[in-house]
Amino acid sequence: xxxxFVGTKxxxxxLERSGSGWGVTRATFLGDPVPMVLPERNGETVHAALxxxxxxxxxxxxxxxxxxxxxxxxxVYPEKPxxxxxxxxxxxxxxxxxxxxxxxxxxxxxxxxxRLWCGTIPGGLFRSxxxxxxxxxxxxxxxxxERTSNWMGGGYDNPGVHSVVVDPRDGRHVMxxxxxxxxxxxxxxxxTWEQTALGMRSDYAPDEAxxxxxxxxDPHRVVACPADPDRLWCQHHNxxxxxxxxxxxxxxxxxxxxxAFGFAVAVHPTDPDLxxxxxxxxxxxxxxxxxxxxxxxxxxxxxTFETLRDxxxxxxxxxxxxxxxxxxxxxxxxLAIGSTTGNLWxxxxxxxxxxxxxxxxxxxxxxxxxx
Amino acid sequence: xxxxxxxxxxRRHVDCADDEVPDxxxxxxxxxxxxxxxxxxxxxxxxDQGAVRNHVVVFLDGAPIDDRRAQSDSVRxxxxxxxxxxxSGG
Numbered sequence: 001x002x003x004x005f006v007g008t009k010x011x012x013x014x015l016e017r018s019g020s021g022w023g024v025t026r027a028t029f030l031g032d033p034v035p036m037v038l039p040e041r042n043g044e045t046v047h048a049a050l051x052x053x054x055x056x057x058x059x060x061x062x063x064x065x066x067x068x069x070x071x072x073x074x075x076v077y078p079e080k081p082x083x084x085x086x087x088x089x090x091x092x093x094x095x096x097x098x099x100x101x102x103x104x105x106x107x108x109x110x111x112x113x114x115r116l117w118c119g120t121i122p123g124g125l126f127r128s129x130x131x132x133x134x135x136x137x138x139x140x141x142x143x144x145x146e147r148t149s150n151w152m153g154g155g156y157d158n159p160g161v162h163s164v165v166v167d168p169r170d171g172r173h174v175m176x177x178x179x180x181x182x183x184x185x186x187x188x189x190x191x192t193w194e195q196t197a198l199g200m201r202s203d204y205a206p207d208e209a210x211x212x213x214x215x216x217x218d219p220h221r222v223v224a225c226p227a228d229p230d231r232l233w234c235q236h237h238n239x240x241x242x243x244x245x246x247x248x249x250x251x252x253x254x255x256x257x258x259x260a261f262g263f264a265v266a267v268h269p270t271d272p273d274l275x276x277x278x279x280x281x282x283x284x285x286x287x288x289x290x291x292x293x294x295x296x297x298x299x300x301x302x303x304t305f306e307t308l309r310d311x312x313x314x315x316x317x318x319x320x321x322x323x324x325x326x327x328x329x330x331x332x333x334x335l336a337i338g339s340t341t342g343n344l345w346x347x348x349x350x351x352x353x354x355x356x357x358x359x360x361x362x363x364x365x366x367x368x369x370x371x
Numbered sequence: 372x373x374x375x376x377x378x379x380x381x382r383r384h385v386d387c388a389d390d391e392v393p394d395x396x397x398x399x400x401x402x403x404x405x406x407x408x409x410x411x412x413x414x415x416x417x418x419d420q421g422a423v424r425n426h427v428v429v430f431l432d433g434a435p436i437d438d439r440r441a442q443s444d445s446v447r448x449x450x451x452x453x454x455x456x457x458x459s460g461g
Binding site: 052053054055056058071074076077078079080096097098099 | 380381384385411414415416418419420422424426427456457
């Protein structure tokens with residue numbers, strides 16, 4: 001059984017399964033926000049992002065499975081050229097060239113020794129080839145003119161890279177999803193990038209052309225099926241989208257009940273048609289529909305959805321599940337959800353039934369299975 | 372010498388013991404002298420562009436410095452620099 005790492009607003013919690021069920025076996029960084037954690041495949045190395053409110057975002061690394069951590073290098077933005085105008089296209093406010101939040105951490109493919117990707121706010125994607133000892137900004141993406149002309153904040157004041165999808169067939173093939181800035185893809189290890197959000201739609205845009213403008217899309221989370229990486233799912237601000245052609249095009253899945261809005265999506269490791277979502281009332285509300293926490297599951301590529309409720313609170317529940325707070329393990333059977341209310345639920349049967357692991361954690365920012 | 376000290380709240384995250392640094396012309400020169408021995412402290416106080424972090428305040432002889440971007444405020448011999456977190460954020 002894998003371990004479950006839970007990053008919260010007040011610390012990192014490690015959970016393991018015993019005969020009596022899942023429970024917290026370790027609490028680390030108590031009092032500090034942990035927006036992202038990455039347990040590496042080797043089972044020993046664990047990276048944790050800390051977000052000190054006053055003192056900036058930092059990274060910590062453990063080489064002993066999470067027992068002890070030490071501070072590691074943090075991505076640093078380059079010097080902003082004198083006179084360079086970099087403003088939010090909506091608010092006309094200056095955009096910082098300074099790390100505000102570590103929002104995504106991913107490992108390269110097994111043949112890419114030491115390769116890590118780090119997505120950040122205000123929109124920089126960084127790469128490490130030495131297990132996080134040093135980081136390099138992907139200037140080829142940062143210098144795209146669309147970044148300054150179109151990217152904007154989504155939830156946060158500034159744009160951010162929250163999803164980094166590494167193709168297990170070829171680690172040089174990487175996708176980075178941006179709120180708000182669409183989905184960018186490189187096939188040559190970052191030498192060139194192209195926009196791949198064609199087909200995504202923002203129904204809140206002022207006109208039809210703007211609604212389909214790929215540069216301004218707000219994908220909340222993008223995941224690919226590890227066994228079939230050309231099959232992708234996106235929980236978008238506007239609804240649910242999927243791609244069956246490696247993000248060359250996206251199709252909107254309409255009519256999903258009780259809501260197509262949400263932040264998180266997880267896809268089965270071997271079945272690209274099987275995916276899970278946690279719906280909510282959109283825009284200003286961001287609470288479960290009718291005060292009931294549910295999980296939407298499709299097993300047929302989005303043609304139909306089941307609304308799963310067993311074990312989840314169905315009355316006066318106002319939990320929101322952030323984009324990184326739903327995960328599925330390598331078997332595809334074990335799922336975890338953490339909420340802003342500090343609830344943590346685990347299912348061991350693909351979402352049919354849910355067990356309440358905790359009702360009293362700090363607000364959950366990310367959950368992640370690891371060896 | 373210029374005395375440099377930090378809020379207790381920062382000591383929880385990084386080793387930033389009070390210290391004396393040689394007299395410098397500006398706050399930045401004094402901070403750089405401090406960071407020379409403790410490079411890990413720099414990113415807790417300054418952002419990637421070298422400006423004072425949005426929710427950090429640097430006091431010089433009891434008053435917040437004027438130049439948060441480059442810390443060019445002039446420093447007298449024997450001055451005291453105190454790094455605090457701002458109450459406005461975090």
